[in-house]
Amino acid sequence: MVATIVEVRHLAKSYRRGGQIVPVLNDLSFDIAEGEFVALMGPSGSGKSTLLNLIAGIDKPDRGELRVAGLDITTLSEADLADWRATHIGFIFQFYNLMPVLTAFENIELPLLLTRLPRRQRRERVELALDMVGLSDRMDHYPSELSGGQQQRVAIARAIISDPLLIVADEPTGDLDRVSAADILDLLDRLNRELGKTIVMVTHDQRAAEHARVVRHLDKGELTDGESTAKTV
Amino acid sequence: MYFPKLILRNALRHKLRTGLTLLGIFVAILAFGLLRTVVEAWFAGAEGASSTRLITRNSISLVFPLPIAYQDRIRQVGGVVRVSHANWFGGIYVSEKNFFPQFAVDPKSYLELYPEYRIPPEQMKAFLLDRKGCTVGRKLADIHGFKVGDVVQLRGTIFPGTWEFVVRAIYDGAEPATDTSQFFFHWDYLNETLKRTVPRRANTVGVYVVGIDQADRAAEIGTQIDRTFRNSLAETLTETEKAFQLGFVAMTEAIVIAIQIVSFLVIFIIMAVMANTMAMTARERMAEYATMKALGFGPARVVTLIFGESLAIALAGAAIGIFATFPVAEWFATKVGTLFPVFNVSQETVTMQLAAAVTVGVVAAMLPSYRAARVRIVDGLRNIG
Numbered sequence: 001m002v003a004t005i006v007e008v009r010h011l012a013k014s015y016r017r018g019g020q021i022v023p024v025l026n027d028l029s030f031d032i033a034e035g036e037f038v039a040l041m042g043p044s045g046s047g048k049s050t051l052l053n054l055i056a057g058i059d060k061p062d063r064g065e066l067r068v069a070g071l072d073i074t075t076l077s078e079a080d081l082a083d084w085r086a087t088h089i090g091f092i093f094q095f096y097n098l099m100p101v102l103t104a105f106e107n108i109e110l111p112l113l114l115t116r117l118p119r120r121q122r123r124e125r126v127e128l129a130l131d132m133v134g135l136s137d138r139m140d141h142y143p144s145e146l147s148g149g150q151q152q153r154v155a156i157a158r159a160i161i162s163d164p165l166l167i168v169a170d171e172p173t174g175d176l177d178r179v180s181a182a183d184i185l186d187l188l189d190r191l192n193r194e195l196g197k198t199i200v201m202v203t204h205d206q207r208a209a210e211h212a213r214v215v216r217h218l219d220k221g222e223l224t225d226g227e228s229t230a231k232t233v
Numbered sequence: 234m235y236f237p238k239l240i241l242r243n244a245l246r247h248k249l250r251t252g253l254t255l256l257g258i259f260v261a262i263l264a265f266g267l268l269r270t271v272v273e274a275w276f277a278g279a280e281g282a283s284s285t286r287l288i289t290r291n292s293i294s295l296v297f298p299l300p301i302a303y304q305d306r307i308r309q310v311g312g313v314v315r316v317s318h319a320n321w322f323g324g325i326y327v328s329e330k331n332f333f334p335q336f337a338v339d340p341k342s343y344l345e346l347y348p349e350y351r352i353p354p355e356q357m358k359a360f361l362l363d364r365k366g367c368t369v370g371r372k373l374a375d376i377h378g379f380k381v382g383d384v385v386q387l388r389g390t391i392f393p394g395t396w397e398f399v400v401r402a403i404y405d406g407a408e409p410a411t412d413t414s415q416f417f418f419h420w421d422y423l424n425e426t427l428k429r430t431v432p433r434r435a436n437t438v439g440v441y442v443v444g445i446d447q448a449d450r451a452a453e454i455g456t457q458i459d460r461t462f463r464n465s466l467a468e469t470l471t472e473t474e475k476a477f478q479l480g481f482v483a484m485t486e487a488i489v490i491a492i493q494i495v496s497f498l499v500i501f502i503i504m505a506v507m508a509n510t511m512a513m514t515a516r517e518r519m520a521e522y523a524t525m526k527a528l529g530f531g532p533a534r535v536v537t538l539i540f541g542e543s544l545a546i547a548l549a550g551a552a553i554g555i556f557a558t559f560p561v562a563e564w565f566a567t568k569v570g571t572l573f574p575v576f577n578v579s580q581e582t583v584t585m586q587l588a589a590a591v592t593v594g595v596v597a598a599m600l601p602s603y604r605a606a607r608v609r610i611v612d613g614l615r616n617i618g
Contacts, residue, residue: 114528
């Protein structure tokens with residue numbers, strides 16, 4: 001039996017916009033199994049990015065429970081949440097969010113600074129990650145010297161460097177051309193199939209969603225059509 | 234070394250912005266140092282005063298003289314070890330702009346009271362023997378090219394006439410802060426000439442310089458001296474040399490205060506400029522700070538980056554400014570001549586320049602750091618920058 005890695009129970013979240021309270025998520029409950037590749041789809045404003053942020057621990061819900069690997073992260077303090085994210089979550093952002101003044105190597109190494117790993121071991125891990133994303137020959141390049149696709153691969157390497165429990169990707173192909181997008185999605189696919197990484201990806205792109213094994217649809221903060229399987233494993 | 238590397242690279246990211254900010258800090262710190270040096274130069278006379286020297290003058294005003302006969306009576310006051318006398322001469326060398334202090338003194342007793350004026354023995358002997366001889370300070374000699382043996386003519390103002398002197402000695406200061414811009418000549422030369430020309434002004438002195446045995450008895454001895462001449466035609470006022478010098482400073486206190494205010498205003502202005510720079514910088518990088526927080530770095534790391542960058546720029550500009558203060562002060566000293574006899578950049582000034590730079594760097598980073606530390610990750614990630 002496959003373990004459940006993410007358990008969402010009666011999650012609710014709203015934002016204050018210009019003095020008004022705007023509900024974004026409304027009594028949401030669902031599970032994500034370990035090793036799944038889940039795509040969250042929905043129209044703009046459906047709450048998919050908000051849900052992703054809550055699962056990743058970079059935002060807190062107004063109500064409900066959110067357990068990741070059995071730990072209710074809604075009860076953690078900000079400091080504990082930061083520590084938890086460092087070891088459990090790998091982030092892939094739409095606009096890569098690399099540090100412009102750090103090389104590809106240094107960007108990937110950044111999360112490892114939060115560990116006690118000595119320099120030599122950090123170097124070994126980074127080189128391995130660079131090799132995995134096919135950028136060993138670009139390790140000394142700055143983000144401005146890389147294409148969009150290459151930058152996103154650096155971001156993926158950074159996301160997996162601390163061997164996180166969960167990889168969250170918010171529109172990872174949103175800023176890429178079709179060819180680069182396909183490369184990125186193939187890479188995510190490999191991370192899921194070969195390394196067993198659990199991936200939760202927000203996307204509005206049907207082609208991107210087809211790479212996921214499970215697709216969930218959100219609309220107005222609620223799961224609308226239950227779970228659909230994008231492809232059979 | 235990661236974060237220092239990141240700080241340095243961030244500081245150099247926008248070279249023009251950083252360069253201009255650096256330039257502003259350099260100018261501000263340089264101006265601050267120069268103005269502080271001017272203020273210190275203003276007080277240099279007082280700082281160079283000895284705690285065992287008193288100045289006795291006419292209690293009504295310094296412009297009124299005292300009889301030379303007072304000297305022996307002052308010497309008899311308990312605690313007094315040595316007495317000398319001096320008259321301010323106020324002559325003109327070539328033109329009014331060549332101002333320098335000139336005193337008619339009793340050379341032997343006066344120079345014994347001022348051991349900080351160092352004269353080679355053979356020059357001292359020559360000076361003592363020649364009634365028309367004079368001794369000039371090293372700074373004064375350098376400005377006007379005076380050499381031993383030169384004849385110097387002064388046009389008298391307080392004591393009319395053309396007065397000729399022969400440079401017999403050049404004195405150096407024992408300390409860098411010793412005033413070497415002065416001109417001393419024999420009081421006897423002045424007095425003998427006055428006896429012939431203006432007899433009623435002869436046998437008078439401007440001030441007595443009194444050497445005492447214990448500094449903590451200064452007030453007591455000064456009071457005793459003044460009591461000696463109470464109810465006489467020329468009552469005296471005796472004070473420490475420092476108080477006497479500060480009396481001159483007090484006459485121009487408003488200017489000194491204005492200079493001090495300007496010096497701090499300069500720092501305040503660059504602080505505002507720097508704060509604007511850091512605010513812009515932090516705003517542009519909000520997404521990066523949010524990313525770092527998302528990755529697990531705490532607010533303290535983000536704050537470290539901002540403070541580090543601000544201090545790096547401030548200290549770099551300050552280093553150049555402090556370094557430049559010395560040659561600029563030297564150049565300034567040549568331009569003001571003997572207006573400021575002592576014009577040295579002190580250790581205290583350098584410390585204050587450094588402190589000002591640190592304050593600028595810290596204050597400029599405070600608000601951006603607070604905002605970056607407090608920004609919610611989701612809000613920061615939305616920031617395009």
